[in-house]
Amino acid sequence: MTPFSRRIGVLGAGQLGRMLAMAGYPLGHKFGFYGLNHDEPAALLGQMHTPDAQSADDTASLDDLVAFADVITFESENTSVELVKQISQTTQVYPSATSLYYAQDRGREKALFNQLAIPCAPYALVNSLAELDTAVTTIGLPAVLKTTTEGYDGKGQFVIKQPEQIHQAWLSIGERPAILEGFVHFKRELSIIAVRNAHNEHVYYPLVENQHRDGILRLTLAPAQAIAPQIQAQAEGYMQALLDKMDHVGVLTLELFETEAGLVANEMAPRVHNSGHWTMEGAQTSQFENHIRAISGLPLGATAPRQAFAAMINIIGEHGDIASALKLPNVHVHLYDKAERPGRKLGHINVLADSQDALNHTLEQLQGWLN
Amino acid sequence: MTPFSRRIGVLGAGQLGRMLAMAGYPLGHKFGFYGLNHDEPAALLGQMHTPDAQSADDTASLDDLVAFADVITFESENTSVELVKQISQTTQVYPSATSLYYAQDRGREKALFNQLAIPCAPYALVNSLAELDTAVTTIGLPAVLKTTTEGYDGKGQFVIKQPEQIHQAWLSIGERPAILEGFVHFKRELSIIAVRNAHNEHVYYPLVENQHRDGILRLTLAPAQAIAPQIQAQAEGYMQALLDKMDHVGVLTLELFETEAGLVANEMAPRVHNSGHWTMEGAQTSQFENHIRAISGLPLGATAPRQAFAAMINIIGEHGDIASALKLPNVHVHLYDKAERPGRKLGHINVLADSQDALNHTLEQLQGWLN
Numbered sequence: 139m140t141p142f143s144r145r146i147g148v149l150g151a152g153q154l155g156r157m158l159a160m161a162g163y164p165l166g167h168k169f170g171f172y173g174l175n176h177d178e179p180a181a182l183l184g185q186m187h188t189p190d191a192q193s194a195d196d197t198a199s200l201d202d203l204v205a206f207a208d209v210i211t212f213e214s215e216n217t218s219v220e221l222v223k224q225i226s227q228t229t230q231v232y233p234s235a236t237s238l239y240y241a242q243d244r245g246r247e248k249a250l251f252n253q254l255a256i257p258c259a260p261y262a263l264v265n266s267l268a269e270l271d272t273a274v275t276t277i278g279l280p281a282v283l284k285t286t287t288e289g290y291d292g293k294g295q296f297v298i299k300q301p302e303q304i305h306q307a308w309l310s311i312g313e314r315p316a317i318l319e320g321f322v323h324f325k326r327e328l329s330i331i332a333v334r335n336a337h338n339e340h341v342y343y344p345l346v347e348n349q350h351r352d353g354i355l356r357l358t359l360a361p362a363q364a365i366a367p368q369i370q371a372q373a374e375g376y377m378q379a380l381l382d383k384m385d386h387v388g389v390l391t392l393e394l395f396e397t398e399a400g401l402v403a404n405e406m407a408p409r410v411h412n413s414g415h416w417t418m419e420g421a422q423t424s425q426f427e428n429h430i431r432a433i434s435g436l437p438l439g440a441t442a443p444r445q446a447f448a449a450m451i452n453i454i455g456e457h458g459d460i461a462s463a464l465k466l467p468n469v470h471v472h473l474y475d476k477a478e479r480p481g482r483k484l485g486h487i488n489v490l491a492d493s494q495d496a497l498n499h500t501l502e503q504l505q506g507w508l509n
Numbered sequence: 510m511t512p513f514s515r516r517i518g519v520l521g522a523g524q525l526g527r528m529l530a531m532a533g534y535p536l537g538h539k540f541g542f543y544g545l546n547h548d549e550p551a552a553l554l555g556q557m558h559t560p561d562a563q564s565a566d567d568t569a570s571l572d573d574l575v576a577f578a579d580v581i582t583f584e585s586e587n588t589s590v591e592l593v594k595q596i597s598q599t600t601q602v603y604p605s606a607t608s609l610y611y612a613q614d615r616g617r618e619k620a621l622f623n624q625l626a627i628p629c630a631p632y633a634l635v636n637s638l639a640e641l642d643t644a645v646t647t648i649g650l651p652a653v654l655k656t657t658t659e660g661y662d663g664k665g666q667f668v669i670k671q672p673e674q675i676h677q678a679w680l681s682i683g684e685r686p687a688i689l690e691g692f693v694h695f696k697r698e699l700s701i702i703a704v705r706n707a708h709n710e711h712v713y714y715p716l717v718e719n720q721h722r723d724g725i726l727r728l729t730l731a732p733a734q735a736i737a738p739q740i741q742a743q744a745e746g747y748m749q750a751l752l753d754k755m756d757h758v759g760v761l762t763l764e765l766f767e768t769e770a771g772l773v774a775n776e777m778a779p780r781v782h783n784s785g786h787w788t789m790e791g792a793q794t795s796q797f798e799n800h801i802r803a804i805s806g807l808p809l810g811a812t813a814p815r816q817a818f819a820a821m822i823n824i825i826g827e828h829g830d831i832a833s834a835l836k837l838p839n840v841h842v843h844l845y846d847k848a849e850r851p852g853r854k855l856g857h858i859n860v861l862a863d864s865q866d867a868l869n870h871t872l873e874q875l876q877g878w879l880n
Contacts, residue, residue: 140828140831140844142831142832143844143846156534160531160534160535163527163531163553163554163846164531164841164842164843164844165842165844166828166831166844166846166856168553168846169553182534182539182540182554182555182556183534183553183554184553185553422838422839431835436832436835437832437835437836439835439838440838440839442838444815444816445815457511460511460513460537461513461807461808464802464807464808464810465808467793467810467811467813468793468811470535471535471536472535473511473514473535473536473537475514475534475537475539485537
């Protein structure tokens with residue numbers, strides 16, 4: 139209804155699509171989704187297109203989404219590059235196939251980091267047990283074996299500490315094309331979220347600290363404390379190089395290790411990211427709104443924190459006593475309308491505070507979700 | 510998907526329903542709407558039920574919404590009391606028919622204010638030109654003639670300044686049952702929003718200042734400045750009396766005049782209100798989230814402002830240069846996906862600031878929407 143209103147199609151209908159839509163409607167956009175079924179988190183938040191379960195090669199519902207959309211985006215870096223190239227022939231897709239191409243394959247990603255002089259762990263590509271043996275000799279132990287594609291939340295990874303684990307590691311990841319990375323001894327895990335639009339505007343959120351357990355993000359502290367300005371500037375420099383090299387439009391996330399020797403890149407995601415969920419109430423503009431602004435050609439929004447201290451706690455497996463969390467001031471609950479299942483991300487809780495003490499006090503009251 | 514997840518049905522599918530849904534999904538609820546057509550602002554944000562345009566007495570689509578819903582709420586005080594009573598026989602409706610009964614008729618509303626010792630203008634009910642003549646003699650001029658029902662945004666009102674305008678006034682409002690109110694000489698127009706849940710929790714937002722033009726709200730300043738604590742307490746006392754008397758569940762809004770003699774009640778609305786839109790980013794919990802919390806049996810959220818100064822500017826008639834507003838930090842745009850039309854509310858812009866100067870500076874940059 140305005141000159142910039144867009145019909146935005148999302149490949150995927152999970153919680154990221156859900157939160158993108160809720161950030162995009164206030165800008166006057168409309169949303170459609172391509173998802174597996176009508177129980178997905180975003181299903182009620184726009185036109186929902188699902189494949190015919192009876193027909194393995196059904197493309198009509200995807201065609202319907204493309205016909206609906208002025209611009210297409212996606213929830214996952216595991217989206218098919220070929221599919222995105224094909225859609226791009228008729229409809230703009232942001233981020234483009236180029237970003238997907240680099241971000242969905244750890245080998246290409248690492249090569250790009252090296253090309254752009256972004257520090258990362260030493261690595262070797264391995265396609266067989268013999269190659270893995272050789273790689274262990276070159277890189278040394280401990281090292282992390284990861285499938286080159288489709289790993290997430292710690293899946294498809296194996297930390298090799300002793301040579302006798304090599305065979306087990308190879309079996310564990312499914313004897314698939316993989317990458318062996320030298321183990322990085324880090325002080326903290328950090329991430330940074332950046333946004334670029336097609337007019338070549340760039341904005342950066344502050345570095346945040348991420349705490350994982352069993353490979354799953356549990357807690358984000360935003361901003362990360364005790365980050366020297368030159369470290370933030372360095373991270374932004376890496377992001378600018380990546381954004382420009384890939385001609386990226388939308389949100390890009392980079393996970394980093396903070397080490398004695400400085401920042402070391404871990405992996406990137408060409409999308410809104412769990413470590414950016416704190417921005418929903420914590421930043422002047424959320425990562426979701428800025429992604430939508432970027433892909434719809436709008437000016438990017440300010441990324442400054444709204445309060446000095448914020449945290450994001452993932453709700454994993456079980457919802458817990460949500461009503462007790464709702465009683466706390468400065469706490470915001472975001473549920474994804476998903477059924478409980480061990481290890482599943484069901485929602486998150488954002489906490490805002492004006493002091494470290496106040497933040498810690500509220501985090502203590504929310505310990506049930508951190509244990 | 511949680512014990513408190515509800516299917517919420519909304520009678521109406523305008524911008525209020527749209528914003529209620531966007532506040533309610535993060536709590537794990539699902540939404541359905543009963544609206545006129547699939548172009549309404551909330552149409553894409555849940556199950557949409559519309560009456561068959563070919564059949565004047567179609568009730569099937571409304572029955573479908575009721576069948577979908579665990580709890581029903583409404584967007585407008587002009588919702589039929591009889592309809593709500595009928596739905597209530599099978600499905601909980603919040604607020605109840607009692608709140609609607611009082612709030613949709615200016616005569617009943619004024620009688621309730623008097624019964625609860627809430628100061629309001631002198632008034633007389635008039636059903637004919639002769640009764641209007643008598644009422645003018647009793648109440649004096651200037652006075653305001655208003656239809657007892659269905660007036661909004663200044664429609665159905667006439668300010669009578671001279672006796673020779675009496676006939677014109679009567680024709681102007683359509684010769685319908687009306688109320689003549691003594692004109693209140695006010696310093697400012699204020700409003701207060703309160704929330705009550707079925708567990709008898711009450712919360713109150715701070716008084717805000719509202720500036721109208723041609724009967725339409727243009728600007729809200731939140732909180733209203735220079736409000737003595739006892740004035741806020743007095744307003745909260747009036748609200749508590751109204752909430753308890755009506756056994757109200759949900760948001761209730763009271764518009765007030767600030768006069769030399771203190772607060773004078775103007776009218777109430779049993780719903781989220783335009784003068785509460787600033788709460789979306791401006792308060793710890795928005796009016797929309799608190800309404801949803803109230804009607805779904807959840808604890809109510811904190812109502813404190815997140816920054817010391819906030820404002821809400823309505824976008825009326827034309828969208829204007831939205832991209833320029835999006836460039837400003839501390840500004841949030843909320844569009845309703847409505848076509849431009851003179852006098853129509855198309856969206857609003859929320860502004861946040863830490864000082865009066867900063868607020869004024871941003872308001873100057875947004876003058877285009879205030880002229």
